[in-house]
Amino acid sequence: MKSSARHFPANAREALADERLQGVLDKFSDGFPVKRANAIARLDEFDELRDAARDIKDHVLANLDTYLKRFESRVHESGGHVHWCRDDQEARTTILSICRAANARTVTKSKSMIGEEIAINDYLADHDIEPVETDLGEYIIQLRQEPPSHIIAPAIHLSKEQVAETFVEKHTGRDPDRTLTDPRVMLDEARAELRQKFLNADVGLTGANMLVAETGSIAIVTNEGNADLTMGLPRVHIALASIEKIVPTLEDASTILRVLARSATGQEMSVYTTFATGPKRTDDLDGPEEFHVLLLDNGRSDLLGTEFQDILRCIRCGSCINHCPVYSTVGGHAYGWVYPGPMGSVLTPALVGIEDAHHLPNASTLCGKCETVCPMHIPLPRMLRSWRVRQVEKNLQSASSRYGLGLWSYLARHPRLYRVLSNCVARALNIMGGHRGKLSRLPLAGGWMSKRDLPAPQGGTFMAQWKNSRSRYL
Amino acid sequence: MTDARTHILAKLERVIDRKDAGSADADSRISLHIAGPIPRRGTDETKPEQTERFVREAMLAGADVHELISIEQVPVTVVAYLRAKNLPLNVRVSADGIFENVRWNQEPGLEIENGGVEATDTASLSAAASGVAETGTLVMASSPENPAMYGFVPLLHMVLLPESCIHGSYEDAWIALRQRQGNLAMPRMVNMITGPSRTADIEQTLLMGAHGPQNLMIMIVGGT
Ligand code: SF4
Numbered sequence: 001m002k003s004s005a006r007h008f009p010a011n012a013r014e015a016l017a018d019e020r021l022q023g024v025l026d027k028f029s030d031g032f033p034v035k036r037a038n039a040i041a042r043l044d045e046f047d048e049l050r051d052a053a054r055d056i057k058d059h060v061l062a063n064l065d066t067y068l069k070r071f072e073s074r075v076h077e078s079g080g081h082v083h084w085c086r087d088d089q090e091a092r093t094t095i096l097s098i099c100r101a102a103n104a105r106t107v108t109k110s111k112s113m114i115g116e117e118i119a120i121n122d123y124l125a126d127h128d129i130e131p132v133e134t135d136l137g138e139y140i141i142q143l144r145q146e147p148p149s150h151i152i153a154p155a156i157h158l159s160k161e162q163v164a165e166t167f168v169e170k171h172t173g174r175d176p177d178r179t180l181t182d183p184r185v186m187l188d189e190a191r192a193e194l195r196q197k198f199l200n201a202d203v204g205l206t207g208a209n210m211l212v213a214e215t216g217s218i219a220i221v222t223n224e225g226n227a228d229l230t231m232g233l234p235r236v237h238i239a240l241a242s243i244e245k246i247v248p249t250l251e252d253a254s255t256i257l258r259v260l261a262r263s264a265t266g267q268e269m270s271v272y273t274t275f276a277t278g279p280k281r282t283d284d285l286d287g288p289e290e291f292h293v294l295l296l297d298n299g300r301s302d303l304l305g306t307e308f309q310d311i312l313r314c315i316r317c318g319s320c321i322n323h324c325p326v327y328s329t330v331g332g333h334a335y336g337w338v339y340p341g342p343m344g345s346v347l348t349p350a351l352v353g354i355e356d357a358h359h360l361p362n363a364s365t366l367c368g369k370c371e372t373v374c375p376m377h378i379p380l381p382r383m384l385r386s387w388r389v390r391q392v393e394k395n396l397q398s399a400s401s402r403y404g405l406g407l408w409s410y411l412a413r414h415p416r417l418y419r420v421l422s423n424c425v426a427r428a429l430n431i432m433g434g435h436r437g438k439l440s441r442l443p444l445a446g447g448w449m450s451k452r453d454l455p456a457p458q459g460g461t462f463m464a465q466w467k468n469s470r471s472r473y474l
Numbered sequence: 475m476t477d478a479r480t481h482i483l484a485k486l487e488r489v490i491d492r493k494d495a496g497s498a499d500a501d502s503r504i505s506l507h508i509a510g511p512i513p514r515r516g517t518d519e520t521k522p523e524q525t526e527r528f529v530r531e532a533m534l535a536g537a538d539v540h541e542l543i544s545i546e547q548v549p550v551t552v553v554a555y556l557r558a559k560n561l562p563l564n565v566r567v568s569a570d571g572i573f574e575n576v577r578w579n580q581e582p583g584l585e586i587e588n589g590g591v592e593a594t595d596t597a598s599l600s601a602a603a604s605g606v607a608e609t610g611t612l613v614m615a616s617s618p619e620n621p622a623m624y625g626f627v628p629l630l631h632m633v634l635l636p637e638s639c640i641h642g643s644y645e646d647a648w649i650a651l652r653q654r655q656g657n658l659a660m661p662r663m664v665n666m667i668t669g670p671s672r673t674a675d676i677e678q679t680l681l682m683g684a685h686g687p688q689n690l691m692i693m694i695v696g697g698t
Contacts, residue, residue, distance in 0.1 A: 224672070
């Protein structure tokens with residue numbers, strides 16, 4: 001997917017003005033956080049599990065090469081293939097050549113953020129292979145030709161009326177005058193449409209939530225069961241995973257599973273957690289004849305050993321997004337690429353370059369909620385600040401903020417001038433505040449002030465008051 | 475140009491900060507299967523406690539659970555359930571040895587078929603390897619006898635779970651699985667199933683039966 005992260009301010013303005021989107025987002029912000037809180041209240045050991053989950057990933061990152069090699073040899077032993085890919089281009093061509101060798105015409109897909117990252121759907125379509133998304137949310141947005149707006153709920157930005165319109169338009173072969181208002185009826189319609197696609201597909205393309213080094217298995221978590229049909233019915237299964245998805249053992253996978261669903265949707269456990277190991281065995285009645293795993297780097301190794309390494313612990317639960325005040329105001333599309341919210345604002349600059357995504361680290365109030373709810377203890381605010389520092393180093397801020405900061409730093413180095421000026425400003429603001437003691441307009445702060453009032457300063461400046469109180473108490 | 479594998483591994487070798495490595499090195503960690511913290515709810519000691527918790531959690535996740543005294547009650551339970559769900563009395567039954575002595579002809583009208591699942595199947599019955607009390611989760615291990623697709627293609631999935639196969643935690647289920655497999659590799663598919671298929675992708679309305687089964691029915695058989 002092509003990044004439009006550099007247009008964050010414009011994207012966000014558009015989202016704020018979209019009343020329908022605002023309605024959907026209101027509903028969103030009470031949903032997941034409440035469910036998560038309830039699930040955690042049922043599990044006394046949640047904090048202990050978070051610590052353990054973090055430690056597993058830190059251990060893995062410190063031994064990543066060893067574990068990847070272990071995983072690879074287990075996959076070979078079970079009759080599967082491993083393909084290492086440095087970047088998105090290598091991943092795309094690898095997938096295409098597997099599909100070509102299988103004479104594939106259609107490929108069913110279960111939700112994969114890596115798939116979005118490497119924009120595999122467009123690529124396959126350009127090469128005359130039809131990709132079919134099977135996660136209901138992904139299917140809906142694929143019909144609408146939109147990108148996902150959330151990593152676990154890709155169609156969260158749509159109302160059911162919009163879904164109904166899309167189905168009526170795209171499910172040709174059905175009565176165009178049918179009424180579609182009940183979500184149950186819409187789901188049954190989509191299930192029937194997709195069932196045929198599952199049965200006809202030549203290749204199934206899935207993501208992977210984890211790669212288990214002990215067994216050479218890929219682990220996939222869904223609630224719909226679409227990943228299982230995607231990997232179980234076609235002749236060829238390709239799993240796409242980035243290199244940091246490794247866990248050592250089934251025990252380690254279990255620790256992570258215990259925090260994953262609870263953080264994501266507030267379920268105790270997602271409905272389907274599948275460990276798939278190699279192709280169909282002798283006498284098996286179902287399963288793919290070929291099993292391929294793509295191990296994709298695409299910028300991850302650049303983060304190892306840097307101040308951004310901790311983001312590689314991310315298990316894509318979406319909790320930081322669900323609790324982010326900025327996300328719940330502007331929605332996912334404003335972020336302009338695959339990963340929205342706090343984890344996206346840390347990851348996107350790393351993967352597409354800070355030059356293209358320099359607004360994202362600023363799309364945060366640094367309220368710290370994301371770190372508090374992250375099951376992997378990822379210090380998201382600290383990393384957002386690190387990006388801001390890099391931004392300044394690279395001179396990527398707007399001219400006005402550079403000018404403003406320059407002016408401030410000059411004044412800070414000239415205390416006497418600073419005091420005189422701030423005294424004048426405080427008095428002027430006090431007068432402007434009038435009886436209400438509040439300001440609703442200020443020069444140069446139109447954007448901020450349009451939604452807020454600022455209390456006018458009362459009394460002298462801080463320095464003046466401090467001086468006074470010192471003379472009083474000393 | 476070096477190949478991607480060599481390139482990635484060489485780069486990892488260069489950038490990894492090994493001082494943070496955990497105490498156990500990778501190989502021993504894999505062979506020791508060290509367990510993390512196990513929640514208290516996964517540590518019930520007696521079978522009746524584990525079973526009770528399994529039933530409670532599975533039902534919370536939306537599964538229907540029946541506790542049977544013996545395997546002989548399977549046909550009548552299956553028929554009553556299919557009738558209640560308004561489905562035809564046709565069931566695709568797995569070739570698991572546990573069904574060998576089930577007398578299906580006790581129930582006239584019930585049609586049983588074995589073999590691979592077909593697109594038109596409405597109901598299936600297979601056997602679980604384990605049940606995990608902690609979250610009411612079934613562990614299904616695929617084999618020629620228990621094909622994985624039994625649990626995904628039909629609208630209704632029924633599962634037989636011997637009470638003796640109920641464990642407290644996931645970790646206990648892995649121990650049992652490793653014992654079962656002996657020197658063999660992991661079964662091709664291990665499906666942990668917690669309740670029936672669902673989605674909330676249409677305006678956050680929770681609906682069952684997204685792509686997998688709309689109903690999951692578990693029969694726990696005691697004394698097996
Ligand atoms: S950063 Fe943490 S909270 Fe956010 S998606 Fe990743 S693991 Fe979840």
